[in-house]
Amino acid sequence: MSLDEIKISRAILKQFTNKLSDYLELDVAVVGAGPSGLMAALRLAQKGYKVAMFERKLSVGGGMWGGGMMFNEIVVQEEGAEILKDLGIRIHDAGDGYYTADSIECTTTLASLACKSGVKVFNLMTVEDVLVRENRVTGLVVNWTAVDMGGLHVDPLAVRSKFVIEATGHATEVLKVIQRKSGVDLLTETGKVLGERSMWAETAENTTLENTREAVPGVFVTGMAANATFGSFRMGPIFGGMLLSGQRVAELIHERLEG
Ligand code: 48H
Numbered sequence: 001m002s003l004d005e006i007k008i009s010r011a012i013l014k015q016f017t018n019k020l021s022d023y024l025e026l027d028v029a030v031v032g033a034g035p036s037g038l039m040a041a042l043r044l045a046q047k048g049y050k051v052a053m054f055e056r057k058l059s060v061g062g063g064m065w066g067g068g069m070m071f072n073e074i075v076v077q078e079e080g081a082e083i084l085k086d087l088g089i090r091i092h093d094a095g096d097g098y099y100t101a102d103s104i105e106c107t108t109t110l111a112s113l114a115c116k117s118g119v120k121v122f123n124l125m126t127v128e129d130v131l132v133r134e135n136r137v138t139g140l141v142v143n144w145t146a147v148d149m150g151g152l153h154v155d156p157l158a159v160r161s162k163f164v165i166e167a168t169g170h171a172t173e174v175l176k177v178i179q180r181k182s183g184v185d186l187l188t189e190t191g192k193v194l195g196e197r198s199m200w201a202e203t204a205e206n207t208t209l210e211n212t213r214e215a216v217p218g219v220f221v222t223g224m225a226a227n228a229t230f231g232s233f234r235m236g237p238i239f240g241g242m243l244l245s246g247q248r249v250a251e252l253i254h255e256r257l258e259g
Contacts, residue, residue, distance in 0.1 A: 023052045023120050028253055029140050029161035030054070030119075031127045031174050034062020035239055036223025037167030038110045039083075039246025040253075045117035047254055052159070053119060056126045056145050061107035062169055063224075068237030072103040077205070080240025083247070087113060106239075127174060128156055130164070130219075132182045137164055137218035140174075163253050166221040167246075170196060172228045178216055186216050186229070194231030196224070204235035212245040213252065222249040 028044050030037045033055035045051045053060070067073045076084060081091050081099040089109050091099045115121065126148050129141035143156035166174040172193050175186060185191030204227055211226035221229050222245045235241060 024159050026050050026052050026161040028163050029159055030165040030167055032167035033060035034169050035064045035242040036246040038114050039243050040165050040222055040249045041119040042114040042117055043247055043250035045119045051119045053121045054125045054127050054142055055123045060111045064103055064107045067103040073100045074103045074239045075100055076240040080243050083243045129177055135184050164219045165249055166219050166225050167223050169224045172225045175215055175229055184216055193229050196228040197233045199236050200233040201235045201238055204233035205241040207232040208241035208245045209248055212248045220249050222246055
């Protein structure tokens with residue numbers, strides 16, 4: 001078979017355009033493909049929902065690749081270990097209820113399962129704004145990350161979604177843009193993002209689950225962004241809370257979509 005460069009180019013353009021066009025209207029749009037976002041997207045896709053993830057970077061996985069301070073192992077507790085086992089990720093018993101896992105195996109497996117379950121990942125895209133109708137978020141405004149990085153004046157495109165998951169980690173970028181521009185109060189004590197506090201692993205792990213909830217009508221928050229939104233602590237390189245939070249947000253949205 002002879003290879004034609006133009007056919008190669010056309011095949012990519014056609015398929016990508018079809019994919020993006022098919023995913024402009026969604027059940028759930030996930031912003032940020034870190035561990036909590038990936039876990040949420042995976043569980044929602046497994047339930048049959050139409051899910052897309054928008055990730056600013058070239059690679060998915062967020063802060064999980066690097067383990068703790070670039071030592072590429074993560075730590076989980078018993079419940080996190082159960083999730084990893086269920087996903088087919090090998091764990092090592094470190095004693096006293098702590099388990100470790102290779103962060104590369106965790107990230108690649110989670111990403112692969114999400115894609116194979118039907119999640120469409122749009123990497124290299126940054127969510128820069130949201131759609132708001134009658135005080136409810138109804139979608140996202142997206143642009144190429146390269147446009148943002150280059151400081152180029154290029155208008156974005158829009159995606160409509162029944163629900164949005166804010167999974168941007170420490171930055172809580174989606175909620176911050178809503179707070180800045182929409183005039184809608186967040187469902188926090190002050191109506192604003194309360195901000196992340198210093199490291200306290202035990203409390204942070206527990207509050208991650210409590211803080212996984214609707215943060216503004218139409219937007220649920222998960223992972224590190226959940227604690228940052230509701231003013232709780234960071235936890236360092238323990239990832240059970242991220243995985244549990246991703247599962248929890250998927251359950252909460254499933255209840256709403258079903259109801
Ligand atoms: C598109 C965006 C945008 C945007 C950001 O940081 P993450 O890994 O998030 P989590 O919450 O799933 O996991 C947190 C964990 O990695 C961590 O940092 C922990 C446990 N820290 C504890 C501690 O003490 O430090 O992933 C967020 C993703 C990243 O890939 C970003 O590139 C992406 O979101 N992102 N994507 N549009 N506006 N903002």
